[in-house]
Amino acid sequence: MNTKLYEEGEKSKAICSSCQQIVTSTFARRDVPFSDGNGEVKNILVSVCDLCDQVVAIPGQSTPAIREARQKVVKPIEAQLPAIYLDMLDLAAFTVDSTNSTEFRKVLMVFYLHRFASGEYPRERLLKAHRTAVERFKEERGAARRRLSMKVSLRIADDIKTLVDNTSMSQTEVIKSVIYQIQTDVVEARKPALLKELSALSAISA
């Protein structure tokens, strides 16, 4: 790990992927966009290729600012769901703590999305939840739908993408399956350890 403190104007050498050679570079302050296009971090010290002006290296002193900027980026997640799914989610929130508002929807969703995406909860459980939910709540044409709308961190947006990729379900179907699993665990089974964990989160988010 390189922990040298760099200053503006300082020269260095780096491999430039655009020039495809070892180049001399200069440390300069730049606004650097994230590689996935979701936002940028402003005015950080980076090493820039003297030939093509591209960023070739990011010193350790700039890394915490990048982390922070990255955590601040939020992505809107939206789904039009049969109204019963929002009811299930809100009943789960109420079961955890009767003083919870709809704000707790996001806490529940984030908690479950991360557990499924990380593999802590098996993928098969999500697929089974989907099969059961579809079977139990047949979607009639023209039935009332409500919008679930949340702003989530990039980490959670990545979790959703992982689940979409790994299950071949659409984002909406993933969300429905997760909600059904929440209602199974929280409302029906009332798993004590889980309820304890969730009510701790409820206290924090209140």
Ligand SMILES: [Zn+2]
């Ligand atoms: Zn270059």
